[in-house]
Amino acid sequence: MPERRARAARAPAGPTTHRMVTFPTVSRSLLRDALLYLIAALVLGAGANLVPARHLAWWGQGLQPPTVGVDFQWIDAFAADALRSALPDTVFVDTRTPEQHAKRRVPGAVQLAYTDLAHELTPALESRLRDASAVVIYGASQETDVEQLLAQELHGRGLAPPHVLVSGFDAWELSGLETAGETP
Amino acid sequence: MSRPLYRWAYLATAVVLGGIFVYAASSKLVDPRPFVTIIWNYRLLPPGAVNGVAIFLPWLELLVGFGLIVGVRRRAAALWATALLVGFTAALLVNAVRGLDVACGCFSTSSEDTNNAWLLALRDLPMLAAAAWLWLFPPRAVEAPLEPTSRD
Numbered sequence: 001m002p003e004r005r006a007r008a009a010r011a012p013a014g015p016t017t018h019r020m021v022t023f024p025t026v027s028r029s030l031l032r033d034a035l036l037y038l039i040a041a042l043v044l045g046a047g048a049n050l051v052p053a054r055h056l057a058w059w060g061q062g063l064q065p066p067t068v069g070v071d072f073q074w075i076d077a078f079a080a081d082a083l084r085s086a087l088p089d090t091v092f093v094d095t096r097t098p099e100q101h102a103k104r105r106v107p108g109a110v111q112l113a114y115t116d117l118a119h120e121l122t123p124a125l126e127s128r129l130r131d132a133s134a135v136v137i138y139g140a141s142q143e144t145d146v147e148q149l150l151a152q153e154l155h156g157r158g159l160a161p162p163h164v165l166v167s168g169f170d171a172w173e174l175s176g177l178e179t180a181g182e183t184p
Numbered sequence: 185m186s187r188p189l190y191r192w193a194y195l196a197t198a199v200v201l202g203g204i205f206v207y208a209a210s211s212k213l214v215d216p217r218p219f220v221t222i223i224w225n226y227r228l229l230p231p232g233a234v235n236g237v238a239i240f241l242p243w244l245e246l247l248v249g250f251g252l253i254v255g256v257r258r259r260a261a262a263l264w265a266t267a268l269l270v271g272f273t274a275a276l277l278v279n280a281v282r283g284l285d286v287a288c289g290c291f292s293t294s295s296e297d298t299n300n301a302w303l304l305a306l307r308d309l310p311m312l313a314a315a316a317w318l319w320l321f322p323p324r325a326v327e328a329p330l331e332p333t334s335r336d
Binding site: 025041045046056057066114149 | 213215216217218220221222224225232233235236238239240241242243244246247248251257259260261263264319320
């Protein structure tokens with residue numbers, strides 16, 4: 001074995017230099033393969049986009065980003081808590097994971113992941129949200145993209161523009177407001 | 185590094201990187217709509233192109249991930265992985281420089297992804313290095329004979 005290695009080490013220096021490894025960075029066949037990947041992704045993406053439940057407009061004209069004042073209203077933790085006291089049938093919607101929801105949550109909050117809306121937004125839940133005095137959507141922290149989008153979706157289904165909790169459950173907890181769950 | 189060891193390291197890296205890509209694609213595939221907002225918030229693309237990216241990009245990620253794991257035209261998959269990671273990192277860096285606080289959308293369409301763009305870009309670098317390695321230094325398909333052949 002050491003002998004083989006020694007020979008291998010010698011080999012490139014000898015007359016066999018043409019066998020040295022050259023790194024084919026972007027060959028024609030590699031580009032062809034890469035193109036195949038792109039075509040496959042285009043075909044699959046186009047196919048999946050024909051499914052009505054997840055259809056998006058092809059050129060982005062069908063979707064506008066959620067707009068404050070139109071699709072949702074901002075609300076801070078104390079105002080949301082006041083709303084909860086003043087209007088007992090205020091519904092809190094928790095977009096965090098089921099585990100986080102089980103652990104700690106705003107008392108009475110319902111869990112609703114935007115990504116699984118088709119399953120989780122049952123007709124019963126939708127009518128409950130529709131009949132609620134106010135709907136407050138909260139996520140985990142200061143990023144509220146998903147909450148805004150959920151608000152837009154609910155508003156699009158005919159609900160009054162829901163509230164989105166500024167800074168999410170973090171703000172609720174840090175404000176020392178009441179929580180429920182396994183570790184209240 | 186001995187040749188079998190190199191092969192194993194290459195394969196392991198490909199499987200891990202492929203797994204990361206498949207994982208990253210999965211939640212965006214279930215429902216691409218939250219991903220639209222996240223792409224929108226990056227404020228890099230013209231509005232018309234945002235939906236197109238949300239429609240096709242997760243599928244490309246998924247295919248590249250599977251390609252890396254299974255080994256179907258693995259170098260092409262690694263080339264795509266490199267290109268995608270360069271794109272993602274550049275997008276993060278642009279927003280880090282601009283000081284925009286965007287949801288990453290890296291591994292999920294959830295709002296819980298870490299949001300320090302500098303750190304996110306830094307997190308991309310090992311993956312980028314791995315992808316570039318897989319692309320540029322594949323183990324040789326056929327082992328070259330170690331002995332000089334009669335033609336030499």
